[in-house]
Amino acid sequence: MERLDRKLPAAFLLLLPLLSVSGVANQKTTVSWCVLSDAEEQKCLDLAGNATALNIRGTLQCVRGLNTRDCIDKIKNGTADAASMFADDIYAAGLCHGLELAAGESHNGVDGISYYVVAMARRSSSDLSLLEMHERSSCHPGMRTTVGWTVPIGYLVNTSQIRVGEQCNFPRAVGNFFGYSCVPGVKDPQHDPRGNNPKNLCEACIGDDNDRHICANSHRERHYGEAGALRCVAENLGDVAFVKHTTIFDNLDGKNQESWALDLELEDLKLLCPDGTEAGLDEYEHCHLAAVPANAVVVRMEDKCRVWKFLERLQNAFGNGHQGFSLFSSVGYGGSDLLFSDATHHLQRVLGSYTSWLGPTYTTMLQAFECEGFC
Ligand SMILES: *[C@@H]1O[C@H](CO)[C@@H](O)[C@H](O)[C@H]1NC(C)=O
Ligand SMILES: *[C@@H]1O[C@H](CO)[C@@H](O)[C@H](O)[C@H]1NC(C)=O
Ligand SMILES: *[C@@H]1O[C@H](CO)[C@@H](O)[C@H](O)[C@H]1NC(C)=O
Numbered sequence: 001m002e003r004l005d006r007k008l009p010a011a012f013l014l015l016l017p018l019l020s021v022s023g024v025a026n027q028k029t030t031v032s033w034c035v036l037s038d039a040e041e042q043k044c045l046d047l048a049g050n051a052t053a054l055n056i057r058g059t060l061q062c063v064r065g066l067n068t069r070d071c072i073d074k075i076k077n078g079t080a081d082a083a084s085m086f087a088d089d090i091y092a093a094g095l096c097h098g099l100e101l102a103a104g105e106s107h108n109g110v111d112g113i114s115y116y117v118v119a120m121a122r123r124s125s126s127d128l129s130l131l132e133m134h135e136r137s138s139c140h141p142g143m144r145t146t147v148g149w150t151v152p153i154g155y156l157v158n159t160s161q162i163r164v165g166e167q168c169n170f171p172r173a174v175g176n177f178f179g180y181s182c183v184p185g186v187k188d189p190q191h192d193p194r195g196n197n198p199k200n201l202c203e204a205c206i207g208d209d210n211d212r213h214i215c216a217n218s219h220r221e222r223h224y225g226e227a228g229a230l231r232c233v234a235e236n237l238g239d240v241a242f243v244k245h246t247t248i249f250d251n252l253d254g255k256n257q258e259s260w261a262l263d264l265e266l267e268d269l270k271l272l273c274p275d276g277t278e279a280g281l282d283e284y285e286h287c288h289l290a291a292v293p294a295n296a297v298v299v300r301m302e303d304k305c306r307v308w309k310f311l312e313r314l315q316n317a318f319g320n321g322h323q324g325f326s327l328f329s330s331v332g333y334g335g336s337d338l339l340f341s342d343a344t345h346h347l348q349r350v351l352g353s354y355t356s357w358l359g360p361t362y363t364t365m366l367q368a369f370e371c372e373g374f375c
Contacts, residue, residue: 029057029058029059030058030059030060030061030081031058031059031060031061031081031082031306031307031310032060032061032062032063032079032080032081032082033060033061033062033063033080033081033082033083033339034063034064034065034070034071034074034075034080034082034083035062035063035064035065035083035339036064036065036066036067036068036071037335037338039330039333039334039335039338040333040335040338040339041062041064042333043330043333043338043339044060044062044339045062046325047060047314047318047325047327047339048060048061048062050317050318050324050325051313051314051317051318054317056313056314056317057310057313058310058313060310060314063079063080065080065083068083068085068086068089071083071085071298072085072089072092072093072097072099072298073097075093075099075298075299075300076097076098076099076300078300081299081300081303081307082102082297082298082299082303082307083297083298084105084295084296084297084298084339084340084341085295085296085297085298086146086295087114087146087292087293087294087295087358087362088146088150088366089298090293090296090298090354090357090358091354091358091363091366092374092375093298093354094353094354094355095370095374095375096374096375098301099298099299099300099301099354100298100299100300100301100304100350100353100354101296101297101298101299101304101350101353101354101357102296102297102298102299102303102304102305102307102308102311102349102350103296103297103307103308103311103347103348103349103350104293104294104295104296104297104347104348104350104357105294105295105296105340105341105343105344105347105348106294106344106345106346106347106348107294107341107343107344107345108343108345111348112293112294112348112357112359113291113292113293113294114292114293114294114295114341114343115244115245115246115291115292116244116245116284116285116288116289116290116291116292117146117147117151117152117242117243117244117245117288117289117290117292118242118243118244118245118271118284118287118288118289119152119240119241119242119271119272119273119289120230120233120240120241120242120243120247120248120269120270120271120272120281121233121239121240121241121269121270121271121272121278122233122234122236122239122268122269122270123267123268123269123270124268125239128239128240128272128278129272129276130155130240130272130273130274130276130289131159131161131275131276132161132276133156133161133177133178133240134161134177135177135178135179136178136179136239136240137178137179137180137181137204137237137238137239137240138152138178138181138182138204138238138239138240138241138242139181139182139204139223139228139229139230139232139233139237139238139240139241139242140152140181140182140183140184140229140241140242141184141224141225141226141228141229141242141243142183142184142185142217142224142225143183143184143185143186143188143191143217144185144191146292147226147242147243147244147292148183148229148242149183150365150366150369151242151289151290151292151362151365152242152289153170153174153368153369154290154364154365154366154367154368154369155274155289155290155365155368156174156177157368157369158364158365158367158368159274161177162174162177164371166372168371168372168373170369170371171186171191171192171197171198171201172196172197172198174198174201175197175198175199175200175201176198178200178201179200180200180203180204180237180238181200181201181202181203181204181238182201182202182203182204182205182206182215182221182223182228182229182232182237182238183201183202183215184205184215184216184217184218184221184223184224184225184228185215185216185217186198186201186202186215187199187201187202187215188216188217190217191217201215202214202215204223204232204237204238205221205223205232206221206222206223206237207220207221207222208220208221208222223237226243226244226247226250227247227250227251227256227261229241229242229243229247230243230247230248230251230264231258231260231261233269234260234261234263234264234268234269235260240272242289245284245288248266248269248281251264252264252265252266266281269281271283271284271287271288272287273286273287273288274287274288274289289361289365290361290362290365291359291361291362292362293357293358293359293362294341294344295340295341296350296354296357297311297347304350308349308350311347312347312349314327315327315346315347319346319347320345320346327339327340328340328341328342328344328345329342330342
């Protein structure tokens with residue numbers, strides 16, 4: 001018995017190099033992707049099968065996550081290796097968990113940029129400046145959305161118009177700042193557990209045709225979403241709408257058959273620029289609150305290179321213009337933007353840190369929320 005005990009460590013030491021070599025080899029060839037739905041999991045499994053069939057070096061595994069936060073935790077502790085995420089989640093993954101990016105999506109148009117957030121107003125509204133929005137009426141697509149909340153509130157905090165104070169109560173600070181406004185969902189229990197978010201943030205909301213669901217976090221509120229925020233300004237209930245640069249073009253020329261949209265003309269509206277000036281609707285490239293970066297692939301720092309190399313092989317085989325499995329399409333899976341955005345043209349390597357991908361203006365907007373309890 002005693003002899004065995006003494007022998008065991010020696011035998012174990014001999015095995016150790018073998019164990020760690022096979023451990024490293026295994027880690028080096030497998031990339032496990034964190035997926036969030038049945039549809040995404042199926043696309044991931046099909047990709048894995050097609051990659052194996054083509055003898056592409058490396059093995060893709062698909063790991064099911066409960067939500068983005070869970071995927072971040074899994075990547076951090078090694079239960080998963082990678083997942084594509086929205087800009088806001090990339091910031092949390094980087095700042096709070098030290099994760100980095102292997103690759104980012106490039107959409108048609110400007111590299112790495114998904115869209116611009118702009119401030120839109122009626123041309124007839126004079127004396128309106130983004131530098132003096134106090135007591136103005138504002139229309140937001142939704143609570144805690146990038147377009148309707150993170151970017152505009154981040155801008156107003158950065159320019160010291162909104163002061164959050166030590167309470168870090170953003171809804172209250174925003175309610176004190178603006179006049180009658182519409183932030184759909186601001187009074188939902190999910191965003192307002194104590195029921196004391198300011199009522200004025202629902203006063204420019206209109207609900208459905210029967211005046212029900214006022215301020216609802218859904219399309220039943222007719223001022224919900226980007227089209228709804230635009231409508232809110234078009235109908236003169238708000239002074240300014242925070243929308244995407246594409247929102248106006250998505251709702252003109254009969255693309256939206258609702259009467260408010262049919263009555264709308266390009267000449268009726270203008271952009272408000274962050275320096276206090278104004279511009280035409282097509283001048284969003286120099287008159288925007290933020291350029292929102294496209295989604296990118298979150299990984300552990302030490303996996304940046306390895307995961308990029310694997311993705312490079314996958315997109316060479318299954319990127320745009322190839323037959324068979326299509327990496328940037330979700331057709332046939334009953335969902336959209338699975339694994340990657342459907343608008344992706346190709347993936348590009350991210351060599352710098354996650355903040356280089358997010359860009360200085362967008363990072364500044366997010367920094368405004370670094371209040372107690374952010375991480
Ligand atoms: C390849 O992908 C297609 C979908 O594009 C799927 O039907 C097929 O089963 C996949 N092949 C393998 C070997 O997994
Ligand atoms: C890793 O994190 C996930 C998500 O929090 C958790 O479910 C899992 O048990 C963790 N695994 C390990 C090995 O710590
Ligand atoms: C943030 O505020 C500072 C000071 O007002 C300003 O110089 C800077 O341009 C602002 N940044 C952004 C991204 O708006």
